[in-house]
C-alpha cells in the first residue's frame with residue numbers, strides 16, 4: 001500500500017521546479033542564452049569570496065573526521081553561540097546559543113515549526129500571495145491550511161480578512177518577510193498591528209498564537225526599506241532563517257531556527273521543534289557548512305547586481321505599460337497580468353521562451369512572478385520580448 005497523499009505530492013510536483021526543469025530542457029534544444037528563465041529563485045551571484053576561501057581552508061587544513069562527521073543534533077555549540085551573538089549585534093536582542101537550532105535551510109525549518117505547533121484540529125494561516133510549499137508543510141503536520149486573501153495593491157496584510165479567518169483553532173500564522181513572490185517588505189507598522197491582533201486573539205481564545213517568521217530574504221532589501229526583526233515586537237515567534245539566498249548557498253542546505261526563551265512556553269516549543277525535526281529525519285546541519293559559518297556569519301550579501309536588475313526591469317517594464325507592486329526586497333517582481341489572466345499570459349510568454357510563474361500558484365491570480373536573480377545580459381535581452389508580449 002502506498003500513501004496516496006505522498007503519491008499525489010510527488011506526482012504533481014512543485015510547479016516552480018517544473019517550470020525550471022522545462023527551462024533546462026528548452027536550453028538543451030535552443031541554447032541556454034535563448035531561454036529567459038525567470039522561474040526560480042536560484043541566486044545568480046556567487047557566494048562571497050570569504051565563504052569560498054574558508055571552505056577551501058577547512059578542507060585542506062582540518063581533520064577530515066571532524067569536517068565530515070556528525071555534530072550535535074542542534075548544531076555545534078560554538079557555531080550556535082556565534083549565530084546567537086550575530087543576532088544580538090544585528091538586532092539588539094539577547095539571543096543565546098541554547099535558543100538556536102542549526103538546520104538544513106528554511107524549508108525543513110518551517111515544516112518542523114508547523115509540526116511542533118499542530119495540535120488536534122489546528123489551523124495555520126498564511127498570507128496570500130504565499131510560498132506554495134507552505135501547503136504541504138502545513139498539511140503534513142496535520143493542520144488545516146488557511147489562506148488570508150491578498151491585500152491589493154499594497155501587499156501588506158489584509159487585516160479585515162485575517163480577523164474573519166482567525167479562530168480558536170488557529171495555532172500559528174506564517175509571515176514571510178521580505179515576501180516571495182511579491183518582493184514586498186511588511187513594514188514595522190504592519191508587524192506592530194499584527195502583534196496587537198495576535199495578543200488580543202490569544203487572550204480571547206485562551207492560548208498563544210505563534211508567528212512562524214520565514215526569513216530567507218531578510219538581508220535582501222533595497223533603498224530605505226527596513227525589515228523589522230519580529231521577535232523584538234512579538235516574542236512568541238519562531239524565526240526560520242536560511243543562508244540559501246544571503247550567502248548564495250541554496251544547494252548546501254544551511255540555516256537556523258531561533259526560538260526566544262521569552263516566547264510563551266519557549267523552551268518547550270524549542271524542544272517540540274527539535275522533536276518534530278527528528279521525526280522528519282533531521283540528524284544535523286552539514287558539518288562543513290557549520291564550520292564555514294563559524295567564520296562567515298557576519299557577512300552581508302552584495303546586492304548591487306540584483307539592484308541593477310531590479311531597477312532596469314522596473315523602469316523598462318513600467319514604460320511598456322506593465323504594472324507591479326513596489327519591489328523592496330528579495331529578488332522578485334510581481335507583475336499584473338496585462339490580460340488579467342495570469343496562466344494565459346505565462347503560456348504566451350513561454351512561447352517566446354520567457355518563463356514566468358503564474359500568480360495563481362501563489363494564491364494570487366491575475367499576477368505573474370518574475371525572479372530577477374539572473375544575469376544582467378539576460379535582463380537586457382529579455383526587454384524587447386516583454387515589449388512584444390504586452391503589445392500582443
Ligand code: PLP
Nearest residue numbers: 041105106107131176180242244
Ligand atoms: N521560504 C521561502 C519564502 C522561499 O522562497 C524559499 C526558497 O525559495 C524557502 C522558504 C526555502 O528556502 P531554503 O533553501 O532555505 O530551504
